[in-house]
Amino acid sequence: MAAVRALVAPRLVVASAFAPFPELLRPLSLYGLASSPRAAFHGSAPRPGARVALVLSGCGVYDGSEIHEASANVLTESARIARGKISDLAQLSAANHDAAIFPGGFGAAKNLSTFAVDGKDCRVNQDVERVLKEFHAAGKPIGLCCIAPVLAAKVLRGVEVTVGHEQEEGGKWPYAGTAEAIKALGAKHCVKGVTEAHVDQKNKVVTTPAFMCETALHHIHDGIGAMVKKVLELTGK
Template structure:
């Protein structure tokens, strides 16, 4: 797994990370072998992290659920990583996000957590006028231009909305509905960025077939953990399907 410290001006003083997930047999691993019953050869997926912890980094449940579903899909994680914070999730050596290349991966997935809105972008402060970390922007554009799928969950779809003009995403519902969707206002910001927002339930994922972008609400909804886990699973499955592996 790998990770990164990258800045956008002085505002973003902390970091992001990516964890490489590769198919069994391609790279050595210190972990146990992954499910051999996977229906297709596993894709090599980069998991982009933003630290550790929902309030200033990656939402740990989301990152863990993504890793579980990638494992279930046949992926095997390498023993390499990024920042010490992200290392709590991904473990391993520190590697700069600048080394992440679409040429070496079949897909990229971005978990949520406020780190996506604080460290990977300035969305938490600037809303629709936000800036995206330059390396994160590069990664999004590179995978998009290569026609390789990108998965994002929770607040992370704002990154795609900012960088990929006209992309289709979901952050769930567009009304708070008595507090069930406390961050529903994000949908309007996404529209203001020029993206298209689609209303989805927490256990669902939206697939933008044209742009190969897959999103799911995750913790944008006040829901039981297993429903959030199901939505992340739907997102991961669609990303893996779009790789064609």
């Protein structure tokens, strides 16, 4: 089974665990994205197989990582999201991991980037940008789900990603407009169903819509499972 490390921003962990409301309602500019807030990760016990970094942006769909998406990536690691040995994200290196996975949730658009406010003109947290570029340059796979594919669209020019369908379809795809923002960022958007994952073979980027679709939870899990499976396949381990 793959060993996984979860990556989180310490200020968001503290805010989520102890004072979740006032801090997270501040304007994005106060989070200092330009100066890159330090982030952290904790590691699981060594296991055979691929070593995968799980990048988290806080706790909870509206302020950080969507918990179902995070736990659907690695159920045996879900208990470590709030507890465990924390280290600085600056220590994360593609040399020590075989893949990186970014769950979605508003944290990806509020804390890992300014996409929630700035759309196609967004900035990406410099630590996140470094991780994406480093894994990409090393030819190591990157998985993203829900809104998180916008991070790759911003940082990795010409990448192929999916956030689902491009029309709202009566409310089934309430965030369909994200596809146009992805195109404006210079990336290619590929229409996929919620249970599917899109694989950009050239860039080794794997994406799935997850909660971009209003549907039953088991469909979300199926799509995330497909994404994780493809990421692990691309590691060659």
